[in-house]
Amino acid sequence: QMVDFPxxxxxxxxxxxxxNxxxxxxxxxxxxxxxxxLAGLDVKxxxxxxxxxxVGDIGRYLARRHGIGEPH
Structure with a gap:
């Protein structure tokens, strides 16, 4: 779900x-x-x-889950 800034x-x-x-x-x-x-990520x-x-952990997680290259 997208959430507004305020x-x-x-x-x-x-x-x-x-x-949080x-x-x-x-x-x-x-x-x-x-x-x-999730290995090695800061899971709260x-x-x-x-x-x-x-942002980095979210990108790495999504890349791993979907089998694409991780952000660098």
Missing amino acids: RPRAAVIAAIGGD QGLPALVIAPDPAADMA EAQGRHFLQS
Whole structure:
């Protein structure tokens, strides 16, 4: 879901809490330990959800998941 810039970001707060409403954020699979695409990335957890907030980590994760070249 795309979220507008102004705060508070209700959709982000509902998903990963008010302390994590900075964007970008990508909420990921419920069990990141089972997902090899997350190896070595800074996976955060809040409200029972796992997510990435680093542009670089989000790019690496999506590249791994979709079998394309990682950003460099």
